[in-house]
Amino acid sequence: MFHLVRSSSPPESPAEPGAFASPGPSGHPLDGPGFWALLFLLGRGILLLSLPYETLTAYGDLWNFYRLAATPGWPYLDYWVEFPPLYPFLAEVLYRLVGGREHAFVYLHVLSMTFVQAGSVYLFARLVWGRVAALSRLAIYAFLHLGLFYTWGYFDSLAVFFLLLGLWAGLRCRFGLAGLALGLGGLTKWFPLVVLLVFLPYWDEGREVWRGVIFVWGLVCFVVVGVWGVLWVWDNGYTQFSWYAQTQRPPWESPWALIHGRLTTGNLPAYNRTQPPPTAADFPIWERVLPWLAFVALLLVGYVLLRSRLSASPADTEPFSAASLPWAAWVLGAFFLTSWGYSPQWVLYTLPLFLLVLPWPTAALWSLLWLLLHLLEWPLALSRGWFDALWVLVPLRLLVLGVGLASLAKPVLRPSRDRFE
Numbered sequence: 524m525f526h527l528v529r530s531s532s533p534p535e536s537p538a539e540p541g542a543f544a545s546p547g548p549s550g551h552p553l554d555g556p557g558f559w560a561l562l563f564l565l566g567r568g569i570l571l572l573s574l575p576y577e578t579l580t581a582y583g584d585l586w587n588f589y590r591l592a593a594t595p596g597w598p599y600l601d602y603w604v605e606f607p608p609l610y611p612f613l614a615e616v617l618y619r620l621v622g623g624r625e626h627a628f629v630y631l632h633v634l635s636m637t638f639v640q641a642g643s644v645y646l647f648a649r650l651v652w653g654r655v656a657a658l659s660r661l662a663i664y665a666f667l668h669l670g671l672f673y674t675w676g677y678f679d680s681l682a683v684f685f686l687l688l689g690l691w692a693g694l695r696c697r698f699g700l701a702g703l704a705l706g707l708g709g710l711t712k713w714f715p716l717v718v719l720l721v722f723l724p725y726w727d728e729g730r731e732v733w734r735g736v737i738f739v740w741g742l743v744c745f746v747v748v749g750v751w752g753v754l755w756v757w758d759n760g761y762t763q764f765s766w767y768a769q770t771q772r773p774p775w776e777s778p779w780a781l782i783h784g785r786l787t788t789g790n791l792p793a794y795n796r797t798q799p800p801p802t803a804a805d806f807p808i809w810e811r812v813l814p815w816l817a818f819v820a821l822l823l824v825g826y827v828l829l830r831s832r833l834s835a836s837p838a839d840t841e842p843f844s845a846a847s848l849p850w851a852a853w854v855l856g857a858f859f860l861t862s863w864g865y866s867p868q869w870v871l872y873t874l875p876l877f878l879l880v881l882p883w884p885t886a887a888l889w890s891l892l893w894l895l896l897h898l899l900e901w902p903l904a905l906s907r908g909w910f911d912a913l914w915v916l917v918p919l920r921l922l923v924l925g926v927g928l929a930s931l932a933k934p935v936l937r938p939s940r941d942r943f944e
Contacts, residue, residue, distance in 0.1 A: 556648030560641040563665050567637045570670055576626065582902040583676015585629050587790070592618035592628065594796050599754045602796035603764035605772075608750060609710040610678045633675040640668055640680045646687040647875055650848070656883040663887055664878055667894055673868040682712035683871045690718055694847050698735035699742065706746025713769075714872055717858050719743060720822070721851045760799075768800045775864040776900070779814060781917055786910040788901070789866045814861045821857035821928075828932040829853065849931050852876035856928050860921060867901040870894055877927050889927055896920055 571579075580586060591611060594602045598611035617635070621627035647664050651657045674680045685708030693701035708715025722736045754762045768791070774780035775789045794800060829850055855873055859865065870893060878890045896919055904912040 556645045559648050559661060559665060560645040563644045563669065564637065564641045566665075566669050567640070571633065571637070576629070579629055579633055579672075579675065582672055582906060584790070585632060585676060588614050588632065588678070589618070589625050589628050590793070591796065593623065599762045599765055600757060600759060601761065603761045603768060603800060604796065605765070605768040605791055607710050607712060607769070608754060608765075609707065610681065613678075632678075636675045636678065636680045639684050640674045643680065643684045643687055643875070644668070646684070646691055647879070650687065650691055650875075651879055654879065656886075659883070660878055660886060663890060664875060667874070667890065668871075671894075673871055673897075677868045679712060679868050679871050682708050682715055683875070685711060686715040686718055686872065687875060689715060690721065690848075690851055693718075693722055693739060696732070696735060698738045702739040702742025703746065705739070706743040709743060709747045710750055714855075714858070714869070716743065716747070717854055718851060720854050721847065761797075764800050772864060773806065776867075776913060776917065777862060777865045778917060778921060779810070779863055781914065786913050788905055789864055811863065814863045817861040818857055821861060822854065825850070825853040825857060825928070825932075848876065849880045852880050853928060853931055856924055856931075860924050860928070865917075865920075867897040870897040873924070873927075881927065881930050882933070885930055889923070889930065893923055893927070896923055 588610075591598065591602075591604055592614040596602060597615055598604045599608055604611045613635075614632070617631050618628055621631060644661075644665050648661050651660050651664075654660065668674050685704045689701045689704035689708060692698075692704060705715050705718055708718075719740060722739060751762075772789075774783060774785060775787050780787070852873070855876055859869060859873060874890055874893060877893070878886050880886075881889055896916065900912070900916045900920070904910075904916065
């Protein structure tokens with residue numbers, strides 16, 4: 524199964540060609556993940572100073588976040604929202620800090636997400652250590668996110684940060700940090716909770732590890748259920764409405780949406796959030812269960828294909844890359860391949876893991892194509908009202924993601940060594 528690294532320092536092993544050295548051994552400034560985080564901050568700062576205000580708000584949901592925060596009271600207590608609770612409360616705090624000024628709210632949100640994304644660059648650098656062409660992978664990750672409006676026009680960057688932090692901490696046996704990070708991630712968006720499945724194959728690693736896995740799951744449940752429980756206790760009806768808005772939505776931008784002929788985005792109209800949300804279309808329970816059944820089936824396929832990696836001995840594998848990260852990429856990829864709905868900014872969740880684990884240079888080519896396909900969907904097509912393009916873009920997205928999943932299994936089906944070129 525997975526072989527964990529209980530030390531916070533990287534193991535001593537011969538560096539491969541193109542590998543990203545751990546901080547310290549050579550003393551070179553490029554050795555440090557902190558340097559790359561700082562470099563990202565400086566680059567993003569130059570970019571933001573060069574852009575007009577209208578560019579920051581052109582395609583994202585900042586207008587919606589501001590409008591929600593401007594609603595009198597607190598989210599979940601005085602009005603309903605369609606997001607898990609962490610960011611709506613954060614947005615309300617930002618709104619009150621700037622005295623309700625929209626320009627200041629937007630700039631403070633963008634600045635906050637910039638620091639969060641720099642944290643993700645730092646974590647990516649820690650995770651990519653020791654991989655073939657690690658420096659190239661890290662440079663591509665930082666470059667692709669530098670001017671990507673998905674990283675500041677929404678708040679998914681915050682959920683991605685918690686996801687990467689939880690994954691990194693769990694693989695280093697820092698179970699308390701892993702549970703806290705994934706719990707906070709689950710309060711930001713639901714997707715980081717999928718990473719809990721990554722820890723399931725740890726069970727045969729010994730009593731210390733399976734106790735740690737139970738602790739991670741327990742801490743995540745405590746954080747997520749505890750916060751939702753407090754909101755339900757204080758509920759005036761708006762927590763229930765918020766839950767309904769998140770769990771009973773019709774499909775959008777997914778194969779399930781195409782089956783129903785729904786050519787729409789995931790944005791909700793400008794409802795009065797102090798009134799009950801409108802009743803969603805009534806879908807049979809079996810239709811909502813189908814995506815989950817497909818997800819479980821893909822998990823089983825992935826486990827069978829990656830089993831040789833999962834059961835490899837420590838002497839024959841690299842920590843992280845040999846088993847754990849490909850399995851994490853498969854779990855997230857399978858989830859988004861079968862999800863009930865889909866939004867283009869969700870590329871932020873799959874991009875780092877597939878860039879980490881796919882063979883080089885396939886990782887670079889796939890990542891560029893994957894991001895380009897999402898940009899074609901939004902903003903190029905849907906912002907212009909070309910909703911019929913979803914009949915082409917959604918199948919293409921499924922195809923490219925399917926190719927990415929197949930590439931994860933390729934070294935198993937046809938063994939080959941990742942090369943630096």
